[in-house]
Amino acid sequence: MKRGFRLTSIWRLISEMITVHRNEEVIKEGLASIIIPRLELYKRPDGSIEPAWMPVFYNPHAIVSRDFTILFLRGVMGDRDFIFLDSLGGSGVRAIRIALESNGIGIVNDIDPRAYYYIRRNVDLNNLRDRIQVYNNEANVILNNLVFTGVFLDYIDVDPYGSPIPFIDSAFKPLSKRAYIGVTATDTAPLSCTYPNKTLIRYWSKCIKVDFEKEYAIRLLIAVLVQRASALEIALEPLLSFIHRHYIRVFFKTERSAKKAYDIINNCIGYTWYCKNTLEKGFVKTPEEASSITCYDGSSPILLGKTWICSIEDVETINKLVVESTKISWLNKETVKILSVLKNEVDVNKPYIRLDKLCGLYKTNIPDIISLINELKSMGVRCSRTHLDPKGIRVDASHEILVNSILKLSLRRI
Numbered sequence: 001m002k003r004g005f006r007l008t009s010i011w012r013l014i015s016e017m018i019t020v021h022r023n024e025e026v027i028k029e030g031l032a033s034i035i036i037p038r039l040e041l042y043k044r045p046d047g048s049i050e051p052a053w054m055p056v057f058y059n060p061h062a063i064v065s066r067d068f069t070i071l072f073l074r075g076v077m078g079d080r081d082f083i084f085l086d087s088l089g090g091s092g093v094r095a096i097r098i099a100l101e102s103n104g105i106g107i108v109n110d111i112d113p114r115a116y117y118y119i120r121r122n123v124d125l126n127n128l129r130d131r132i133q134v135y136n137n138e139a140n141v142i143l144n145n146l147v148f149t150g151v152f153l154d155y156i157d158v159d160p161y162g163s164p165i166p167f168i169d170s171a172f173k174p175l176s177k178r179a180y181i182g183v184t185a186t187d188t189a190p191l192s193c194t195y196p197n198k199t200l201i202r203y204w205s206k207c208i209k210v211d212f213e214k215e216y217a218i219r220l221l222i223a224v225l226v227q228r229a230s231a232l233e234i235a236l237e238p239l240l241s242f243i244h245r246h247y248i249r250v251f252f253k254t255e256r257s258a259k260k261a262y263d264i265i266n267n268c269i270g271y272t273w274y275c276k277n278t279l280e281k282g283f284v285k286t287p288e289e290a291s292s293i294t295c296y297d298g299s300s301p302i303l304l305g306k307t308w309i310c311s312i313e314d315v316e317t318i319n320k321l322v323v324e325s326t327k328i329s330w331l332n333k334e335t336v337k338i339l340s341v342l343k344n345e346v347d348v349n350k351p352y353i354r355l356d357k358l359c360g361l362y363k364t365n366i367p368d369i370i371s372l373i374n375e376l377k378s379m380g381v382r383c384s385r386t387h388l389d390p391k392g393i394r395v396d397a398s399h400e401i402l403v404n405s406i407l408k409l410s411l412r413r414i
């Protein structure tokens with residue numbers, strides 16, 4: 001019975017491959033040329049591509065994630081050669097771009113035989129046989145096996161369907177003494193508390209719905225990954241974090257050092273305090289610190305966590321990315337747009353505030369966001385927009401100062 005089922009599924013795979021071969025196209029992304037099954041066969045009725053239906057995964061929208069991977073690797077690696085592993089390769093496009101657009105040589109792996117077939121063809125198409133080796137393995141298996149080969153990696157990419165948790169502990173193991181890791185999470189629903197029970201079992205956080213759920217999601221993901229790595233005496237520090245469409249992407253610097261891991265956990269893992277009625281929020285290291293905070297309406301804040309309370313971006317890294325972005329003509333417009341916001345956002349390590357929600361509370365118009373930022377800056381307050389929400393701002397000022405500035409500008413508009 002079982003054998004019959006296996007044979008049927010293998011036959012289904014083979015016949016699917018035969019059909020797919022007749023319907024292929026070559027697309028260009030960055031410097032890479034990629035053979036993929038014809039995209040238009042996998043369109044939803046609304047015209048959007050559904051990559052999960054394709055026999056080999058290629059998501060055109062994830063171009064932004066891949067652009068940032070290239071910018072990041074060029075920025076942090078500079079001119080030096082480095083060894084990478086793309087553990088969940090899909091069509092191979094990310095690994096091929098790394099080899100073509102930076103100094104990476106490495107391995108690309110995928111568990112799916114159809115993906116393996118396409119990756120090999122794509123590597124050949126781009127003449128990269130001497131720079132990329134292709135494997136058809138389970139990601140945890142290849143990551144753990146690498147530890148025993150003595151090949152330590154300078155960069156590991158973990159780009160799964162859904163949560164990175166099933167792969168992340170293995171991904172830390174073959175990292176060299178100082179390295180980098182890029183992680184995607186598409187399970188934004190549990191990370192942003194749409195399913196609190198899932199949030200608890202997967203990310204160990206008791207959560208409630210908040211008005212800054214994207215911030216909550218990024219910081220929760222970082223906190224959990226940092227803590228898992230520290231258990232292996234590896235220090236993780238986020239250098240670049242963003243959300244685009246349905247996924248969170250974080251790039252970390254990693255170092256094998258129990259002392260550094262301790263310092264990071266000790267300084268950067270804490271809690272977010274949150275006032276449900278007034279939407280005030282901020283970070284504290286300990287619950288005791290939060291006990292002295294009173295919300296504007298006199299109530300006590302709720303504590304959420306554990307969360308990453310240090311910056312989720314690194315100024316120096318963002319500056320390097322900005323320089324690299326001027327050298328690359330093929331970046332997607334959205335990549336450039338997100339980077340231009342991150343450049344300012346990096347200065348203000350405060351959870352963002354949604355102006356539409358706050359103005360709703362005070363029953364006032366939403367002021368022009370640029371005018372509000374200028375008004376606050378004229379008072380010496382550090383503030384910026386956030387790429388996480390078009391109506392969000394990060395402000396390093398008291399609730400009173402922010403609300404007074406909003407009311408002043410809103411009145412002027414009436």
Ligand SMILES: C[S@@+](CC[C@H](N)C(=O)[O-])C[C@H]1O[C@@H](n2cnc3c(N)ncnc32)[C@H](O)[C@@H]1O
Pocket residue numbers: 056057058059062066087088089090091092093094109110111112115137138139140159160161
């Ligand atoms: C989101 S796609 C990767 C996309 C690719 N990184 C890119 O940038 O286009 C995830 C891939 O992981 C592969 N995969 C899923 N589970 C896996 C596992 N346990 N081990 C290795 N590969 C796996 C799937 O076949 C799929 O191709």
